[in-house]
Amino acid sequence: MTAIPETRAAGLSDAEVAQRVAEGKTNDVPTRAARSVSEIVRSNVFTRINAILGVLFIIVLSTGSLINGAFGLLIIANSGIGIIQELRAKKTLDKLAIVGQTKPLVRRQSGTTAVPPSEVVLDDIIELGPGDQIVVDGEVVEESNLEVDESLLTGEADAIAKDPGDPVMSGSFVVAGTGAYRATKVGREAYAAKLAEEASKFTLVNSELRSGINQILRFITYLLIPAGLLIIYTQLFTTESGWRRSVLAMVGALVPMVPEGLVLMTSIAFAVGVIRLGRRQCLVNELPAIEGLARVDVVCADKTGTLTENGMRVCDLKQLDAVDVGNILAQLAADDPRPNASMQAIAEAYKMPPGWSATAVAPFKSATKWSGTSYGEHGNWVIGAPDVLCEPGSPVAEQAEQIGAGGLRVLMLGSSDLPVDHPEAPGRVTPAALVVLEQRVRPDARDTLDYFASQQVSIKVISGDNAVSVGAVAGSLGLHGETMDARQLPEEPGPLADTVEECTTFGRVRPDQKRAMVHALQSRGHTVAMTGDGVNDVLALKDADIGVAMGSGSSASRAVAQIVLLDNKFATLPYVVGEGRRVIGNIERVSNLFLTKTVYSVLLAIFVGVAGLASKFFGTDPLLFPFQPIHVTIAAWFTIGIPAFILSLAPNHERAQPGFVRRVMTSALPSGLVVGLATFTSYLVAYQGRYASPVEQTQASTAALITLLVVAVWVLAVVARPYQWWRVALVVVSGLAYVVIFSIPWAHELFILDISNVKTTSIALGIGVVGALAIEVIWWVLGAVSGEPRRLWRSE
Incomplete structure (x- = not known):
């Protein structure tokens, strides 16, 4: 431990600062390594899913059927919503980051002020105190018992004493003492700049939820490739329906296989979470x-x-020795360049120091629990935890214990027989007073x-x-x-x-x-x-x-x-927990919807493709895929798209459970299987063979679509549980929307629908109801097998 330095290193003049700024010698690392606007736009527009949909959209346009290209609007929707939400989140994060950023104390000839890290220039003198982070690399120019923890960089937890001339690295922090250092490396040259830049990016990496979704998407890719190749081959080379109708059927099979909204909804849920929490500081x-x-x-x-609140006040003083305790406390507080909350309270209570000169200083450390100052002929004074400075079981220690039992903080002032910078300090301590501090809960x-x-x-x-x-x-x-x-x-x-x-x-x-x-x-x-x-x-x-x-x-x-x-409020934590639960719970619901669609789409493609191969080898009737692109587009509107968006942003207070991938796949696979089987069965019943007229083919497609919609709406009804009034309304409105579409004559022509065959339509509805019952049974059975209680209604 060393004495307080008498000289101070001079800071830069305003002209020198301006010159370094002009030369680019500034700490130009951004406060957050958030993506720029152009990067956000690019990352949301040029995605793998948008590329797939874009190619399919161009193929459909080549057939001349503009209405069947309606799914191309998904490209605009996916990109636009993603861009808007991420820009909003970026704005919120950047604004909060400026408020919460570390502001080093920079000494210049014009004065010492706290400045943003980006305004630090090469050769600036930066002052340090306990708890300060070192923002750029530098060299110590003055120190008073300065100790630095470099564990965040090196992994070594021991504090390192720093002397003038020693290097300090950005990313380390001061644990004790005070001092100043000259900036020798700024900006991206600083040791921790790249680490800090990487650590603060707006990103979803290392997220269990995101990792789970990526794992699911990899599984889907394994299914998509063979199913896609199979449907492409059979629709183009076995159906003999003309290239336009075959191409539309092929695209109608491929489009719903892509879970186009899953990643988007995840990003939106996180981004909205950031914005909501930002409003709570x-x-x-x-x-x-x-x-x-x-x-x-x-x-x-x-x-x-x-x-407890940070601020404290001295509420009592127990004198233990006939010394002028007020003078000693006032001098100790006055000599502390970076007082902690306890010393600030003492400084407020004792404001008239006698003006003694310090000969040695020992700063407070969490590991030792005491601090002190030597004043030559006026003695060596220490202040700290009574149970550390006193003999265990002594009357003073017991008195301090009794006072502390009431929830008060107790410090002991005592005189030492050793200077505070002695290696064996504090030595033998003679108690002088107990300082009682009060903290408000x-x-x-x-x-x-x-x-x-x-x-x-x-x-x-x-x-x-x-x-x-x-x-x-x-x-x-x-x-x-x-x-x-x-x-x-x-x-x-x-x-x-x-x-x-x-x-x-x-x-x-x-x-x-x-x-x-x-x-x-x-x-x-x-x-x-x-x-x-x-x-x-x-x-x-x-x-x-x-x-x-x-x-x-x-x-x-x-x-x-x-x-x-x-806002320094511990009470904000429940809102953060609630926001996390909302994100996890809602993404799980949304994942069930999207993955159910992918599963039944792949199954339909496989069923139709296998039937096509069978026709090639056994001479049976080939099957044209039941849906054109417009059919799968309107099917997604109210069974997935709009409900998923609402559910992803809805309140959700259910506890987060482990096993995200297992639960989602356990639910989506059987649901998708039921939807796929029911739809294919309905199509087979209504299908009139390869020589069916266009009207009969449209009726068969409509029948398959009716069955799919009935079962898919019930999947939504199950995913939305436990119910609240608005969840029930969401399911009812989704179902009624399709009733309206099928009831409007001009919609039949626009969306290529035909419900005029009452028998076929009735059978399709019946098969759909059976499929919905199967979905209901599976939901209850899965609950019993997994041990997760099933609830129809949410209890408050």
């Missing part, structure tokens, strides 16, 4: 965090700044904890404060369970995991222990969220499944967290 640094928090089953909450903390309890999410309160005091605060909030002093925690991973599972509240926790406790919970299969605001929370925030930082917290904690609560 919640910055989502990584989009999968919305989803991840919905899966969390343990929340590790720091006490200070999370359950956040008014919304209890409701938030009650919410998590109702959702079967466990809460672990982890704090550096006295265990008894932390337990008292937790108890006042209705948290029951054992309280433990972390100094007695076992070191071995197994016993540590057992202890962390059993206890609820932990005090005197070191930063490395916070991280170890997160790891212990994860080893038992828990999905862990960590909330915090201080530099002592950084390691745990980084290693938790979801790190949640307060906006008023240290820049280092905000930098590593996936979610930043800019």
